[in-house]
Amino acid sequence: MEKNNEYIQFILDSQQNILLLTDGHELKKANQAMLDFLGFKTIDDFRQQQECICDFFIQEDGYLQKEKNGILWIDAMLNDRENTPNVAKIEGRDGQIHLFRVNINEKRMDENLYSITLTDITEIERYKRELKEQIRKIEEKQQILIQNSKMASMGEMIANIAHQWRQPLNSLSALHTVLMMDYEDNGKLTTQEIAEFKEESSQYIHKMSNTIDDFRNFFSPTKEKEQFIVSDAIKESIKFVKDSYLDGNVELIDRTQNRDTQIYSYKNELMQVIMILLNNSRDAIISKRIENPKVIVDFIEKDNEIKICIKDNGGGISEDIMDRIFEPYFTTKFKSDGTGVGLYMSKMIVEDSIGGKLVLENYEDGVLASLILSAEV
Numbered sequence: 001m002e003k004n005n006e007y008i009q010f011i012l013d014s015q016q017n018i019l020l021l022t023d024g025h026e027l028k029k030a031n032q033a034m035l036d037f038l039g040f041k042t043i044d045d046f047r048q049q050q051e052c053i054c055d056f057f058i059q060e061d062g063y064l065q066k067e068k069n070g071i072l073w074i075d076a077m078l079n080d081r082e083n084t085p086n087v088a089k090i091e092g093r094d095g096q097i098h099l100f101r102v103n104i105n106e107k108r109m110d111e112n113l114y115s116i117t118l119t120d121i122t123e124i125e126r127y128k129r130e131l132k133e134q135i136r137k138i139e140e141k142q143q144i145l146i147q148n149s150k151m152a153s154m155g156e157m158i159a160n161i162a163h164q165w166r167q168p169l170n171s172l173s174a175l176h177t178v179l180m181m182d183y184e185d186n187g188k189l190t191t192q193e194i195a196e197f198k199e200e201s202s203q204y205i206h207k208m209s210n211t212i213d214d215f216r217n218f219f220s221p222t223k224e225k226e227q228f229i230v231s232d233a234i235k236e237s238i239k240f241v242k243d244s245y246l247d248g249n250v251e252l253i254d255r256t257q258n259r260d261t262q263i264y265s266y267k268n269e270l271m272q273v274i275m276i277l278l279n280n281s282r283d284a285i286i287s288k289r290i291e292n293p294k295v296i297v298d299f300i301e302k303d304n305e306i307k308i309c310i311k312d313n314g315g316g317i318s319e320d321i322m323d324r325i326f327e328p329y330f331t332t333k334f335k336s337d338g339t340g341v342g343l344y345m346s347k348m349i350v351e352d353s354i355g356g357k358l359v360l361e362n363y364e365d366g367v368l369a370s371l372i373l374s375a376e377v
Helices: 002-013 032-038 043-049 073-079 122-186 191-218 230-247 267-288 342-354
Strands: 018-022 027-030 087-091 097-108 113-120 226-229 251-254 262-265 294-302 305-312 357-363 366-374
Touching: 002 027, 002 032, 018 032, 027 043, 032 043, 073 097, 097 122, 122 191, 226 230, 230 251, 230 267, 230 294, 230 305, 262 267, 262 366, 267 294, 267 305, 267 342, 267 366, 342 357
Parallel strands: 251 294
Antiparallel strands: 018 027, 018 113, 087 097, 097 113, 226 262, 294 305, 305 366, 357 366
C-alpha cells in the first residue's frame, strides 16, 4: 500500500498541471504543482488550514464557484455541464489571478473519489483578449475604409450624374432659347410650337429622371444573391461611366454584348467593382495623355469559370509599385483626386462577398484587370 501511494504520488508530481484526488469535500492527494502554486510545503500543511481547493475559488459570476445553488461544485459540473462554468479563478502565492480550466477526469464509485485536473489557461485567455482587441481595431479600420469607399463612390456618382445630365440640360437650354426667339420674332407662340417644346422637353426631363432612378437603385443594393446575365451587369456599369469617357475622348469598347451567360451572385457589388476598374483605366489614360486612348471590356468562359477582362492602353503600372496597388490608402493619383481605397475595396468585395479573385497585371501597352468568378450556380 505504501509503495502504491508512493507510485501514485510520483505520477501526480510528474505533471505540470495541477492534479488532485478528492471526495468533493476533503483533499486526499495533490501534486507538487498545486502546493507550489498556492504556497504550501506539504499536503499536510494544506490540510491544516484548508479542506478543499475550492476554498480558493474567487467568487465571481461566470466562473466556477464552491457551490452553485447549494450544490457542491463537483456535483454541479457533473450534473449540469451546460450551465456550470468550467473555468475557475484562483489567486496564486505570487499575488496574481490565474484562470484554470477544470476537468473531472474520473469518479471511483467504491471510494467516491474524483480525479481533478486544473489547467492554467491564463496566458491563453490573455492572448485571446489581445487577439479580440486586435480584431476589433481591424474591424474599426475596416469600417473607416468602407466609409471612405462610400464617400469616394458618392463622389463618382455625383460626377457621373453631372456627365449624364449635361447633354439633356444643354438641349433644354437650346429649346428654351429657340422658343424665346420665336416669341420675340412673332410676338406670340403657335399651339404647334408649344406642343413641340412640351414634347421634347418632357423627353429630356424623363431621361434625367431615369438617370436618378438608375443611380438610386445602384446605391441601394440588395444583400441577397440573384441570378443575372453577366453582360447585363457589364452593360449597366458602362452606362454609369460612358459620359465621362466621352468627355475624356476615351473609346470604350464592350465586347460582351448579346451574350447570355448567367451567374448567381451579388449583382450590384460586381457592378461597383467593374465601375471602379473602368474609372481607374479612364483616369490613367487621361492623366498620361495617351494617343488613341481606349478601354476594352470582354469576358471569357471556361471550365465553370468566368473571367471579366478590362484592358486599357494607359501605359501600365510601374513594377516598383505593382505589389502595393491593393494596399489601403495607396494611390498613384494626386491626393486631391484619389482616396486609395478603390482597388482595396474591390479586392475585398470580390474575395469576401463574391467569392472570386481580382488580378491586375501589365499587358502589352497597358493594364489588364481580370475578375475571375465561378460560373457554378
